[in-house]
Amino acid sequence: MDRTAQAQARHQAYRDKGWWDGRTLHGAFDAAASDAPDQTAIVDPLDCEALIGRAPLRLSWAEAKNAADNLAAVMKQAGIGRGDAVLVQLPNTAELTVLYIALSRLGAIISPIAMQYGRHEVAHTSGELGAKAFIGITRFKDEPCAPRIADALPAGAKRFAFGARTEGFEPLALDFSEPGSRPASEGQAEDIVTICWTSGSTGTPKGVPRHHGHWFTQSLAVFDAVPLPKGSAMLNPFPLINMAALAGFFVYWLENRGTLVLHHPFDLPGFLRQLVTEKIAYTIAPPAVLNMFLQNEALHGQVDLSAVKYIASGSAPLDPWMTKGFKDKFGVEIVNFFGSNEGIGLVGGPAEVPDPEQRAVVFPRFGAPGLSWSNGFAAFFESKLVDWQNDDALIDAPGLTGELLIRGPNVFDGYLGDTGEDVFDAEGYFRTGDLFEIAGEGEMARFYRFKGRRKDVIIRGGVNISPEELDGVLNAHPAIVEAAVCGYDDRMMGEKVCLFAVVKDGESLDLESVKTFLEDKGVAKFKWPERLELIDQLPRNPLNKVVRPDLKKRLETSSA
Structure with missing residues (x-):
């Protein structure tokens, strides 16, 4: 049976078992709005005025539904419909939250990108997507936003922008009035509803298509690890463009029928103020922020x-x-997330890993044969460790590092425009590129311990950066013979980017000139190197590939 037939058989099994149950994002939204129309649904960031030039909003479910339906009508009038891909660059405000529902209802595909993305990334993502439309914001943090990337958009794409009118973009605004008629719901449960972007080891960002069934099954991992009473308040400080924010908050919010409090970019005083004033039950924060807060007794x-x-x-x-x-100090349970846009969902909560110290370093082996869990996600998620250097031999003993492979109704079906031949194994398991080991004998055999990545991806502040993509841009610098980047540890951001460069004879190179070059190329600022190392030649293996671990070792040696 070929890969397509295998996938079709699995998909039918997911339907038969009720794991793909026909739910849609807009359907869940409608149910919440009907159940609690007057309850607060969406709360804007405190600094909304500084971010996008308008006062913060507090929307009830009924107001949010009116806004979503009115926006869907505008999009439909503009010719956006089922199967149309829409590239979206919006911050965490009510506009983006409402837009997800509006496009879901029309059956369109929302493809969200980071606010930091510049012309370089927008040209790539919009081209790969075949975007029929772009929706952005005129100004962000008092700087031009949509206008600065306009020339990177496909010539035929419709262009819209929230905020002040700007040339070349149709204006959009939230409308909370009662619609004269509600738009029909055209989106179906197995229609692709999102295409998020991830940077792998192959270079430029890759699109990750997911349909409604993928999202609802993924969210169950969080739903069961973070059990909240209906109508709870949750604070999301991560951009609504990837797994952590979408499965961890957006979809959970729809099912919980609670209050989604928005925040981003991260600002500690504002974050702490929202925690208190909004009586937040559940949030997410980088490890460095949590460490800092716990150590700061003041x-x-x-x-x-x-x-x-x-x-x-x-x-x-x-x-x-x-x-x-x-x-011990606050009675707060820290939940350890290991997820990916493709579908990893190892979530360690107090039910799965009762010891909080242990929870910091291991993850439940959801989907491993012979293990049972209270988290319903484990009933359909499958995982295994294999020795990728030995014909994918199964690893079932502790102390051996293997690649994590996953399968299930929450796992995507393949990258945008990719056949999937090297992405999935013969049984349809996705090759994550992440390395784990079984944590020990006895009770510890129930857990995975993270060991690293096969890929050379740099993760800065939770956002993936492809080294190969940066290499390709930097090698065009007029002073550089060859260049390679790698990540280095940073207490606050997790990792930052270091550039190793071989400089042409008679030329000089400094970090500021590199940043200026990348800015001129339209490369997103979060990808810019923050450290520069000049080198006589790059370390390469017999296949002439750059050996990035050797570059990292150089940094560790020099730091020591």
């Missing part, structure tokens, strides 16, 4: 965490003293 008396029950974290290793400290 803050403890100023911030009332009595409403907070769970704080998720991840993207960098957690410290056992931190997870234990939050439990």
Whole structure:
């Protein structure tokens, strides 16, 4: 049976077992709005005025539904419909939240990108997507936003922008009035509803198509690890463009029928203020922020965490003293997330890993044969470790590092425009590129321990950066013979980018000239190197590939 037939058979099994049950994002939204129309649904960031030039909004479910339906009508009038891809660059404000529902209802595909993306990334993503439309914001943090990337968009794409009118873009605004008629719901449960972007080891960002069934099954991992009463308030400080924010908050919010409090870019004083004033039950924060807060006892008396029950974290290793400290001092459970846009969902909550110190360093082996869990996600998610250097031999003993492979109704079906031949194994398991080991004998055999990545991806502040993509841009610098980047450890961001460069004879190179070059190329600022190392030649293997671990070792040696 070929890969397509295998996938079709699995998909039918997912339907037969009720794992893909016909739900849609807009359907879940409608149910919440019907159930609690007057309850607060969406709360804007405190600094909304500084971000996009308008006062913060507090929307009830009924107001959010009116806004979503009115926006869907505008999009439909503009010719956006089922199967049309829409590239979206919006911050975490009510506009983006409402837009997800509007496009879902029309059956269109929303493809969200980071606010940091510049012309370089917009040209690539919009081209790969075949975007029929772009929706952005005129100004962000008092700087031009949509206008600065206009020339990177496909010539035929329709262009829209929230905020002040700007040449070349149709104006959009939220309209909370009662619609004269509600638009029909055209989106179906197995229609692709999102295409998020991830940077792998192959170079430029890759699109990750997911349909409604993928999202609802993925969210169950969070739903069961972070059990909240209906109508709870949750604070999302991560951009609504990838797995952590979408499965961890957006979809959970729809099912919880609670209040989604928005925040981003991260601002600690504002974040702490929202935790208190909005009586937040659940949020997420980078490990470095949690470490800093716990160590700063002066803050403890100023911030009332009595409403907070769970704080998720991840993207960098957690410290056992931190997870234990939050439990002991505040009664807050730290939940350890290991996820990916493609569908990894290893979520360690107190039910799965009761010991908070242990929870910092291991993840439940969801989907491993013979293990049972209270988290319903484990009933359909499948995982295994294989020796990728030995014909994918199965690893079922502790102490051996293997690549994590995953399969299930939450796992995507393949990258945009890719056949999937090298992405999935013969049984349809996705090759994650992430390395784990079984954590030990006895009870510890129930857990995975993270060991690293096969890929050379740099993860800065939870956002993936492809080294190969940066190499390709930097090798065009007029002073550089050849260049390669790698990540280096950073307490706050997890990793930052270091550039190793071989400079042409008679030329000089400094970090500022590199940044100027990348700015001229329209490369997003978060990808810019923050350290420069000049080198006589790059380390390469017999196949002439750059050996990035050797570059990292150089940095560790020089730091020591």
